[in-house]
Amino acid sequence: MAGDRGVRIIPVRTPESKQFVADVERALAITPVLNRLTYADTGEVRSLFEDLAGHEVGEHFRLIPPFYTDCGKNIRVGARVFINQNCTFYALAEIVIGDDVMIGPNVSLITSEHPVAPSQRRAYLLGKPITIENGVWIAAGATIIGGVTVGENSVVAAGSVVTRDVPANTLVGGNPAKVIRSIEGE
Numbered sequence: 001m002a003g004d005r006g007v008r009i010i011p012v013r014t015p016e017s018k019q020f021v022a023d024v025e026r027a028l029a030i031t032p033v034l035n036r037l038t039y040a041d042t043g044e045v046r047s048l049f050e051d052l053a054g055h056e057v058g059e060h061f062r063l064i065p066p067f068y069t070d071c072g073k074n075i076r077v078g079a080r081v082f083i084n085q086n087c088t089f090y091a092l093a094e095i096v097i098g099d100d101v102m103i104g105p106n107v108s109l110i111t112s113e114h115p116v117a118p119s120q121r122r123a124y125l126l127g128k129p130i131t132i133e134n135g136v137w138i139a140a141g142a143t144i145i146g147g148v149t150v151g152e153n154s155v156v157a158a159g160s161v162v163t164r165d166v167p168a169n170t171l172v173g174g175n176p177a178k179v180i181r182s183i184e185g186e
Helices: 015-034 042-053
Strands: 008-011 067-069 075-077 087-090 095-097 108-110 124-127 130-132 143-145 170-174 177-182
Touching: 008 015, 015 042, 015 067, 042 075, 130 143
Parallel strands: 067 087, 075 095, 087 108, 095 130, 108 143
Antiparallel strands: 008 124, 170 177
16 A cells, blocks of 8 residues: 555555565566676666666666666656666665766665564565655765655765755765755855
């Protein structure tokens, strides 16, 4: 079932959970093929990513394998997006990436979580969407947690863990990430 603002709750042993498992199996069949390719295989990489996501990504899309996802069909990518190697996108809920976004190596975008209460941990999955607006740069090793929007033209510093929305035109860093300074007009 879908909740507010694109939040998804998938109880175990339901038709929706079976469909999610089928989507994961599909993604896990495509990603090893993608991950055998190199940066020079641009057209094949793009084609396989389009198969994963279920939509065209444009001729200026670039991804350096390896790439990992549990459910690629919930990933939406704008124009001129660059995704560096060894990124992980867990897309139980939607991941929307705007135009002109650069994603560094070893970045994780994680929309899914389990309940904290021990009695509920295996009862359902919870997915909260991630939105990366136009012109964002996410530096190496950053992690962005579900429910977060990274505002236009912002920079997420290397190694940061982003647990809250990032205002437009700011540099954030740390764990948890905090605003370091405005980059308006730079």
